[in-house]
Amino acid sequence: MSSPPSTHTSDVLVIGGGIIGLVTAWRAAQRGFATAVVDPEPGGGAAQVAAGMLAAVTELHYGEQMLLALNLASARRYPDFAAELTDLTGHDLGYRRCGTLAVALDADDRAHLRELHALQQQSGLKSEWLSGRECRRLEPMLAPGVRGGLRVDGDHQIDPRRLAAALVAACERAGVVFHRVRAERLTVERDRATGAVTADGTALGAGQVVLAGGSLSGRLAGVPDDVLPPVRPVKGQVLRLTVPKRYAPFLSRTVRAVVRGSSVYLVPRLSGELVVGATSEELGWDTTVTAGGVYELLRDAHELVPGITELPLTETRAGLRPGSPDNAPLLGPTELPGLLLATGHYRNGVLLTPVTGDAMAHVLATGGLPEEARPFTPRRFTADALTEQPA
Numbered sequence: 465m466s467s468p469p470s471t472h473t474s475d476v477l478v479i480g481g482g483i484i485g486l487v488t489a490w491r492a493a494q495r496g497f498a499t500a501v502v503d504p505e506p507g508g509g510a511a512q513v514a515a516g517m518l519a520a521v522t523e524l525h526y527g528e529q530m531l532l533a534l535n536l537a538s539a540r541r542y543p544d545f546a547a548e549l550t551d552l553t554g555h556d557l558g559y560r561r562c563g564t565l566a567v568a569l570d571a572d573d574r575a576h577l578r579e580l581h582a583l584q585q586q587s588g589l590k591s592e593w594l595s596g597r598e599c600r601r602l603e604p605m606l607a608p609g610v611r612g613g614l615r616v617d618g619d620h621q622i623d624p625r626r627l628a629a630a631l632v633a634a635c636e637r638a639g640v641v642f643h644r645v646r647a648e649r650l651t652v653e654r655d656r657a658t659g660a661v662t663a664d665g666t667a668l669g670a671g672q673v674v675l676a677g678g679s680l681s682g683r684l685a686g687v688p689d690d691v692l693p694p695v696r697p698v699k700g701q702v703l704r705l706t707v708p709k710r711y712a713p714f715l716s717r718t719v720r721a722v723v724r725g726s727s728v729y730l731v732p733r734l735s736g737e738l739v740v741g742a743t744s745e746e747l748g749w750d751t752t753v754t755a756g757g758v759y760e761l762l763r764d765a766h767e768l769v770p771g772i773t774e775l776p777l778t779e780t781r782a783g784l785r786p787g788s789p790d791n792a793p794l795l796g797p798t799e800l801p802g803l804l805l806a807t808g809h810y811r812n813g814v815l816l817t818p819v820t821g822d823a824m825a826h827v828l829a830t831g832g833l834p835e836e837a838r839p840f841t842p843r844r845f846t847a848d849a850l851t852e853q854p855a
């Protein structure tokens with residue numbers, strides 16, 4: 465469909481100003497591209513809800529070894545990335561190199577954690593098995609019944625709200641233009657993506673368009689069906705509590721467990737905020753906070769750290785993870801010339817922010833993905849790739 469005459473043009477137009485769209489825009493602008501972001505609320509999105517664990521090792525799952533390499537590459541970049549953003553913007557990101565303790569509360573959890581430990585070791589990752597007593601020595605607020613745990617000193621945390629605000633500031637400094645409005649549809653002319661038309665009818669023209677709409681990425685009108693990203697929303701409810709100064713330090717690192725099959729984590733920030741998350745629900749775009757969700761999180765977190773029921777509950781919120789069929793992101797060019805994707809980061813979008821920015825800037829400048837990002841081409845989900853038979 466052809467577009468109304470463009471009133472704004474840029475080299476790169478990023479649709480969606482969550483942390484992934486913002487880091488893409490920032491890095492593109494640093495490479496000298498005239499860059500624009502279209503989003504009614506840049507810096508909003510899932511980062512307003514996310515816990516911000518940078519958990520390449522404790523989030524390792526069977527069958528996700530390919531994603532592990534990308535997660536580790538991003539984790540390695542975090543110290544320099546955070547320092548660069550802070551130097552540039554003056555924003556404190558709440559980046560805390562505090563490590564993580566994953567604990568087991570019963571024999572089943574313990575067996576599950578032992579398996580995770582074995583997988584980590586096979587994958588060459590650093591983690592240390594601790595007895596229940598050793599876990600409680602590290603974190604005295606843990607329940608007396610803790611049966612053992614894994615100490616992972618390399619899994620850290622950042623405050624995603626601060627990260628999002630810093631990325632907006634970095635983009636502004638780099639000259640990125642913000643259009644604070646929704647993109648209504650992609651414009652395609654002569655089989656090439658050429659920009660977008662916004663909800664107020666403005667035409668935004670661009671040499672290259674990056675679709676980074678998070679869980680909404682598969683819903684943009686005008687994107688041909690065969691390149692629409694297979695991204696779906698996965699709801700997560702999260703609680704925020706406050707640790708009064710007299711209880712500090714309540715926890716000195718992230719503590720997590722699988723309780724009755726559900727994952728629960730407690731992420732302590734230096735500010736005194738304690739984030740407790742998260743549910744995982746396939747309910748479309750629903751972001752209602754439910755009594756059941758809050759109950760389950762508090763019940764499981766209380767089993768892990770009984771003292772949390774003394775803390776003020778300051779916020780309850782639900783957000784949407786952009787899930788993909790293999791839980792890994794879609795990065796780089798699509799079959800439609802001019803259209804690239806940066807989406808599908810699911811439960812690791814905060815962790816993957818640095819490597820995504822670098823990969824997207826590289827592909828925008830050169831047309832090809834860097835080595836570490838090549839397995840994440842959106843082309844792995846095209847009809848041809850899916851019907852290809854192994855030799």
Ligand SMILES: Cc1cc2nc3c(=O)[nH]c(=O)nc-3n(C[C@H](O)[C@H](O)[C@H](O)COP(=O)(O)OP(=O)(O)OC[C@H]3O[C@@H](n4cnc5c(N)ncnc54)[C@H](O)[C@@H]3O)c2cc1C
Nearest residue numbers: 480482483484509510516517647677678700812813814815
């Ligand atoms: C409960 C929960 C806990 C999480 N915990 C962690 C964690 O501990 N560690 C971790 O690494 N990750 C975590 N994540 C995942 C992480 O938050 C996401 O992967 C990441 O924020 C996705 O960023 P995004 O920019 O791709 O998408 P989003 O944050 O969804 O942003 C998309 C943006 O696109 C905009 N948009 C969409 N459509 C349009 C349109 N048509 N026009 C204009 N703008 C549009 C939206 O307004 C939005 O601002 C968590 C997520 C949730 C929900």
